[in-house]
Amino acid sequence: MSDLLLKGKAHKFGDDVNTDYIIAGKYTKTLNLSDLAAHLFEDIDPEFSKKLKGGDMVVAGRNFGCGSSREQAPIAIKESGVSAVLAKSFARIFFRNAINIGLPALVCDSDEIDDGDELEVDLESGFVLNISKDIKIPMEKMPDIMKAILKEGGLVPYLKKYGDFAAG
Amino acid sequence: MGKTIVEKIISGHVGEEVKAGDYCVVPVDMLMCHDATGPLAIKAFREFERERVWDPTKVAFVLDHATPSPNERISGLHDMLRSFAKEQGIRFFDVGEGICHQLMLEKGMVLPGDIALGTDSHTCTYGAVGAFSFGIGSTDASGVLLTGKLWLKVPQTMKIVVEKGLTRGVYPKDLMLHIIGILKSDGADYLCLEFTGSCIDDMSMGGRMTLCNMAIEAGAKGGIVPPDEKTLEWVRSRSSRFFTPKLSDADANFVDVLHIDAATLQPKVAFPHAVDNVHPVDEAIGIPVQQVFIGTCTNGRLEDLKEAESILRGRKVNDSVRLLLCPASREVMLEAAKQGIIASLVEAGATLIPPGCGPCPGTHLGVPGEGENVISTANRNFKGRMGNNKSNIYLASPATCAASAIEGRIADPRKYLD
Numbered sequence: 001m002s003d004l005l006l007k008g009k010a011h012k013f014g015d016d017v018n019t020d021y022i023i024a025g026k027y028t029k030t031l032n033l034s035d036l037a038a039h040l041f042e043d044i045d046p047e048f049s050k051k052l053k054g055g056d057m058v059v060a061g062r063n064f065g066c067g068s069s070r071e072q073a074p075i076a077i078k079e080s081g082v083s084a085v086l087a088k089s090f091a092r093i094f095f096r097n098a099i100n101i102g103l104p105a106l107v108c109d110s111d112e113i114d115d116g117d118e119l120e121v122d123l124e125s126g127f128v129l130n131i132s133k134d135i136k137i138p139m140e141k142m143p144d145i146m147k148a149i150l151k152e153g154g155l156v157p158y159l160k161k162y163g164d165f166a167a168g
Numbered sequence: 169m170g171k172t173i174v175e176k177i178i179s180g181h182v183g184e185e186v187k188a189g190d191y192c193v194v195p196v197d198m199l200m201c202h203d204a205t206g207p208l209a210i211k212a213f214r215e216f217e218r219e220r221v222w223d224p225t226k227v228a229f230v231l232d233h234a235t236p237s238p239n240e241r242i243s244g245l246h247d248m249l250r251s252f253a254k255e256q257g258i259r260f261f262d263v264g265e266g267i268c269h270q271l272m273l274e275k276g277m278v279l280p281g282d283i284a285l286g287t288d289s290h291t292c293t294y295g296a297v298g299a300f301s302f303g304i305g306s307t308d309a310s311g312v313l314l315t316g317k318l319w320l321k322v323p324q325t326m327k328i329v330v331e332k333g334l335t336r337g338v339y340p341k342d343l344m345l346h347i348i349g350i351l352k353s354d355g356a357d358y359l360c361l362e363f364t365g366s367c368i369d370d371m372s373m374g375g376r377m378t379l380c381n382m383a384i385e386a387g388a389k390g391g392i393v394p395p396d397e398k399t400l401e402w403v404r405s406r407s408s409r410f411f412t413p414k415l416s417d418a419d420a421n422f423v424d425v426l427h428i429d430a431a432t433l434q435p436k437v438a439f440p441h442a443v444d445n446v447h448p449v450d451e452a453i454g455i456p457v458q459q460v461f462i463g464t465c466t467n468g469r470l471e472d473l474k475e476a477e478s479i480l481r482g483r484k485v486n487d488s489v490r491l492l493l494c495p496a497s498r499e500v501m502l503e504a505a506k507q508g509i510i511a512s513l514v515e516a517g518a519t520l521i522p523p524g525c526g527p528c529p530g531t532h533l534g535v536p537g538e539g540e541n542v543i544s545t546a547n548r549n550f551k552g553r554m555g556n557n558k559s560n561i562y563l564a565s566p567a568t569c570a571a572s573a574i575e576g577r578i579a580d581p582r583k584y585l586d
Binding site: 016018020021024025026028029030031042043044062063066067068069070071072075089091092093096097100101143144145154155156159160164165166 | 191193203204205207208211212215216233234241242245287288289291303304305306307308310311314315317319321353354357358384387389442529530531548550551552553555557
């Protein structure tokens with residue numbers, strides 16, 4: 001699975017960041033998934049992909065990933081080297097898609113995080129440590145089935161291992 | 169305590185009584201994939217190293233998002249879907265057949281009481297026939313292709329009771345924009361919206377599809393209309409498959425109830441760049457538009473084309489406007505052609521584009537120019553949605569779009585209906 005301890009800098013966004021903003025529809029028709037990274041958040045911040053460093057985290061407000069069901073949205077984020085997405089809430093389809101591809105999507109009070117803060121996420125302990133502010137932010141508990149899928153690194157490895165959904 | 173339609177549909181599928189909040193693994197009656205999200209589902213399915221999908225008769229593939237193919241790369245993706253469908257015996261709808269959601273309903277592939285999934289967020293449209301349907305991602309779809317199942321959390325239901333009739337010049341699209349304006353983009357997160365009341369009883373199947381189609385714009389998992397005689401007649405004319413319609417119990421547990429008096433509504437317009445940025449048409453009148461788009465899974469059906477034609481008949485599209493017309497399916501286009509609706513719209517100045525998603529998802533055909541305003545019958549107006557992040561998209565009914573095409577400015581359709 002993905003590492004249990006994630007470390008990186010916060011890139012802060014507001015509420016209602018939709019999947020069109022994460023990756024525009026015109027770029028989604030490809031199977032060269034690494035190509036998506038260069039266009040991440042392009043319509044709201046054309047320079048965004050240049051600001052990212054491996055391990056950085058996307059931090060947002062309410063309803064992150066609303067809109068289209070395009071899985072290219074979490075894929076573009078993951079392909080950019082982002083280690084986790086933290087938000088006050090996620091749109092349902094994005095939340096599933098992120099976990100299904102092994103990208104941690106974590107619900108927490110993101111008001112406690114500012115752009116540029118250094119963060120440490122311990123997936124096991126259930127806390128986000130804001131190193132810059134020296135505070136511990138609790139994360140919402142994920143449903144067991146999602147935790148199991150994330151633990152295997154996504155739905156494909158999960159189903160390859162268990163063959164079905166029966167294993168919790 | 170009684171159950172909602174969705175609780176009953178899921179309970180029936182899993183063979184035990186479940187209620188909102190329960191997690192369960194459900195068998196799927198129908199899975200749809202299209203050209204924008206299907207290739208990733210196939211790619212993931214290949215990783216399972218399994219030869220056959222669980223049941224090819226319960227899968228449909230549709231090419232609609234970038235059709236006919238605008239370039240070599242997309243032609244390759246189309247061919248990937250075409251070949252996989254052929255290899256597996258999956259029902260396949262090629263370029264020009266129409267928009268996936270229209271086809272799933274029009275061809276009778278989704279019936280009342282079904283659990284239907286699609287790799288498209290507007291899969292919630294099928295709630296119009298009393299099915300529990302919603303959008304999933306490509307990897308979830310690969311899991312369905314492998315197992316025929318999906319895990320889910322049984323959603324709570326919000327009841328939307330719409331009483332009285334819509335007045336002249338006000339349509340289901342206006343009603344749904346009004347509802348989204350109230351609920352906002354995440355007001356129905358994880359919920360199912362159940363539309364009831366005398367206005368819904370009197371509404372056409374097409375109108376009900378428009379409502380359910382946009383449930384996702386309020387964050388809902390799905391939208392659903394209790395199946396009635398109209399529904400049964402509609403689906404029976406399209407399918408001979410057995411189905412079990414479900415209705416909510418009188419004492420079902422609804423998380424919330426929203427009451428709307430349809431008679432008080434006026435035409436609505438969603439302003440850029442959010443679907444929940446809804447205003448009465450009065451506040452939009454006079455805003456110049458350079459492109460008008462009539463089509464999509466929200467409003468590309470025969471009655472929508474008729475609605476636009478009733479306003480444009482004998483009139484001309486303004487010189488400053490490009491009017492793009494995209495019927496939702498081959499069947500819609502053919503019927504509109506037979507009834508003279510296409511001829512009348514083309515005569516007025518419309519440009520006919522092949523059935524499919526057209527300019528809505530911004531891949532090709534009708535990409536607006538920098539600084540331009542578009543008014544469209546689609547369901548999304550996010551910045552860059554139609555392929556240019558320096559253009560603005562307004563959403564409205566086909567009638568409001570038609571009236572705006574005449575004036576070159578956003579206009580109230582009611583003045584053309586007297």
